[in-house]
Amino acid sequence: MSPFAFDISLEEFEAKVLLPAETVPVLVDFWAPWCEPCKVLKPLLEKLAEEYAGRFLLAKVNADENQELAQHFGVRSIPSVKVLFQGQLVDEFNGALPENQLRAFIDRVALPAGPATASPREQAAALAAEGQPEAALAILAEASRQAPNDEAIRLDAAELLIGLGRNDEAQQLLAAEYAQESARAAALRARLALAAGSADTAPLEAKLAANPDDHATRLELARAYAAQNRFREALEAALEVVRRDRFFDEGAGRKALLQLFEALAGEQYDDLVREYRRKLSAALN
Incomplete structure (x- = not known):
């Protein structure tokens, strides 16, 4: 199945159309097997979806099998194409357009092309x-x-x-x-393992405010920060456990920091990891 063109049903509409349409235009093509113009338009749309490679997505809706969706969008004849982007119906057309007109329509609604030399x-x-x-x-x-x-x-x-x-x-x-x-x-x-933790920080922050020496809660909060990609706060919370009690739970604070260092390995976080490696060394000496 192409990542740029796919069949959808009512049950999949939110996940495959509404959510992606927050960041990329989605052309919703209402068609039916008996519709002769649809047999012309649909393969052309599929070809252009591949060619434009993510500048727009194509969601194909069998109007006979998804009448509720067709009614919601006021589809009275097919083929009918609706363009959704950032929570809005931004454009539409009915009937099978010739390729030159279809390209002009898509160029108007698709994301801008990146540099030709970019990988x-x-x-x-x-x-x-x-x-x-x-x-x-x-x-x-x-x-x-x-x-x-x-x-x-x-x-x-x-x-x-x-x-x-x-x-x-x-x-x-x-x-x-x-x-x-x-x-x-x-x-x-390692980062995925951190992301699997609870990401709800508010109850943990409240619990820690009531008892700043609750090292187990502080480590749980570090994992929750990491699950939200708040890596500096995660590192600081784990380091604070080391500062307060380096021997807590057989060095759990240091182990949490090492896990975070592993998860953040790579050029993007090199400076942050170096900073907290130095701070850990200072806390242990």
């Missing part, structure tokens, strides 16, 4: 930095299909999935062997 990983990184992780994942999925042995592409996708809280999907990617990228894969596995 798929660079394009995905730029989209992620712009707050468009779903579009970035779509580009990485297609790049991985084209280069299935490129471990860096798969790990980029795993890192994005962890950031989105899609831990089961990240786990599937990280279950593979990574001979060339073993250190980064180990770091992401």
Whole structure:
């Protein structure tokens, strides 16, 4: 199945259309098997979805099987294409457009093209930095299909999935062997283990405020901060346990810091890890 074009039902609409549409335009194509113009438009849309490689997504809805969706969008004839983006219906058309008109329509609603010289990983990184992780994942999925042995592409996708809280999907990617990228894969596995903890910090912060010497709660809070990608706060909480009682629970504070150092291995967090390695050394001496 293409990462850029997929069939959906009513039950999948929120997960596969509404959520991705927060960051990338989604063209919703209402069609039916008996509709002759649909047989012209649908394959053309699918071809362009692949060509545009994540600048828009194509969600295909069988109007006969999903009449509630068709009624919700006021579909009176098919094919009918609705464009959703950032919670809004931003454009639409009915009927089968010729390819030149369809390209012009898509160019108007799709995300801007990245630099022609940018690699798929660079394009995905730029989209992620712009707050468009779903579009970035779509580009990485297609790049991985084209280069299935490129471990860096798969790990980029795993890192994005962890950031989105899609831990089961990240786990599937990280279950593979990574001979060339073993250190980064180990770091992401460690980060995934941290992300599996509770991310609700408010009750823990309140409990710790009532008893600042509750070292177990402070370590639990460090794990919760890590699950929210608040890594500096996680490191500081674990370090505070070392400062207050380095021997608590057989050195649990130091062990928590070492786990965080492993999870943050890589260029992005090098400065932060170096800073807290120095602070740990000072606390222990």
